[in-house]
Amino acid sequence: MDGGRIVNLPGAIGGATMPVLASDAAILGIETSCDETAAAVVAGGQQVLSSVVSSQVDLHARYGGVVPEVAGRAHTERLVPVMSQALVESALEDSDIAAVAATAGPGLVGALLVGVSAAKALALVWDVPFVAVNHLEAHLHAAFLDEPSLELPVVVILVSGGHTMLVLMEDRLRYRVLGATLDDAAGEAFDKVARYMGLGYPGGPVIDRLSGQGDPDAIAFPRAMLHDGWNFSFAGLKTAVINHLRRHPDATTEDVAASFQEAVADVLVAKARRAAASHNARGLCLAGGVAANSRLREMTLDACTADGLAGYLPSRAMCTDNAAMVAAAAWWRLQADGPSPLTVGADPSLGLPET
Numbered sequence: 030m031d032g033g034r035i036v037n038l039p040g041a042i043g044g045a046t047m048p049v050l051a052s053d054a055a056i057l058g059i060e061t062s063c064d065e066t067a068a069a070v071v072a073g074g075q076q077v078l079s080s081v082v083s084s085q086v087d088l089h090a091r092y093g094g095v096v097p098e099v100a101g102r103a104h105t106e107r108l109v110p111v112m113s114q115a116l117v118e119s120a121l122e123d124s125d126i127a128a129v130a131a132t133a134g135p136g137l138v139g140a141l142l143v144g145v146s147a148a149k150a151l152a153l154v155w156d157v158p159f160v161a162v163n164h165l166e167a168h169l170h171a172a173f174l175d176e177p178s179l180e181l182p183v184v185v186i187l188v189s190g191g192h193t194m195l196v197l198m199e200d201r202l203r204y205r206v207l208g209a210t211l212d213d214a215a216g217e218a219f220d221k222v223a224r225y226m227g228l229g230y231p232g233g234p235v236i237d238r239l240s241g242q243g244d245p246d247a248i249a250f251p252r253a254m255l256h257d258g259w260n261f262s263f264a265g266l267k268t269a270v271i272n273h274l275r276r277h278p279d280a281t282t283e284d285v286a287a288s289f290q291e292a293v294a295d296v297l298v299a300k301a302r303r304a305a306a307s308h309n310a311r312g313l314c315l316a317g318g319v320a321a322n323s324r325l326r327e328m329t330l331d332a333c334t335a336d337g338l339a340g341y342l343p344s345r346a347m348c349t350d351n352a353a354m355v356a357a358a359a360w361w362r363l364q365a366d367g368p369s370p371l372t373v374g375a376d377p378s379l380g381l382p383e384t
Contacts, residue, residue, distance in 0.1 A: 058356025208259025
């Protein structure tokens with residue numbers, strides 16, 4: 030090993046070479062899948078040397094949601110300064126970087142292309158491998174950055190603005206998707222309900238804050254598919270909230286927010302508990318932007334205590350889109366699969382790899 034970079038050792042078949050990654054190799058990760066421009070340097074797949082995130086919330090708030098064209102332009106303007114800051118904060122030289130990774134999907138295609146193109150360019154200039162990272166897989170590695178000793182297998186509740194999935198994580202790179210949303214993602218439901226209530230964008234943090242002042246039992250909103258398999262559905266809940274507000278325009282905002290939030294968290298945790306029992310998981314883990322929700326975190330820990338499971342909650346900084354999780358996932362992928370070809374492009378519909 031030299032400076033934490035990759036060396037090539039003879040392979041077992043036909044004299045081929047296989048990359049071997051130093052245990053402390055540093056990877057520069059880049060994240061531009063949606064509306065966060067992020068870069069981070071992570072060593073050994075778990076030691077965060079730097080993590081810089083430039084949020085675009087203010088740019089999109091006036092539109093009530095993310096505008097793809099605006100996001101792409103903002104990434105183009107912000108990525109170089111963000112990467113430069115991440116490298117400076119890591120206290121490493123360019124020559125210490127063993128590989129460059131970027132989120133290749135899923136996400137907004139224009140936004141993804143900014144990060145993928147930058148990562149490929151740096152990999153060529155520095156003569157290091159490029160690693161295309163699945164955004165969903167990156168979220169599954171976020172908790173390890175706070176809990177390196179996390180014991181597998183675990184059931185992961187992966188919830189964000191675009192995805193809601195129940196995943197059995199058997200090993201670092203071995204997953205099974207047990208269930209997913211059939212319509213709206215949980216985060217999408219939060220944003221739509223908040224928009225209808227005039228609470229602004231993004232809706233999740235506002236509803237979370239207001240819920241602390243409301244009664245979660247004030248309104249009996251439906252729990253769709255609560256006892257029906259592993260899949261989710263939140264479109265009906267969103268409609269139920271809207272219909273309730275139309276029938277009761279004087280309803281207390283805080284009570285509506287708390288009751289809605291309780292319904293979402295209740296379904297997510299109930300299904301995760303049953304999945305953990307069915308698959309002999311050692312714990313429950315949260316991942317994705319909605320994993321920052323206070324009530325969901327509380328209910329998850331309560332369930333783990335009641336069921337004798339370990340509870341793994343990534344810090345709120347690791348819940349939202351960030352590049353540290355990208356670099357962490359890349360460290361494991363590079364060891365398992367080797368570098369990604371430079372012909373790999375952005376895939377806005379990329380699914381979680383299952384084995």
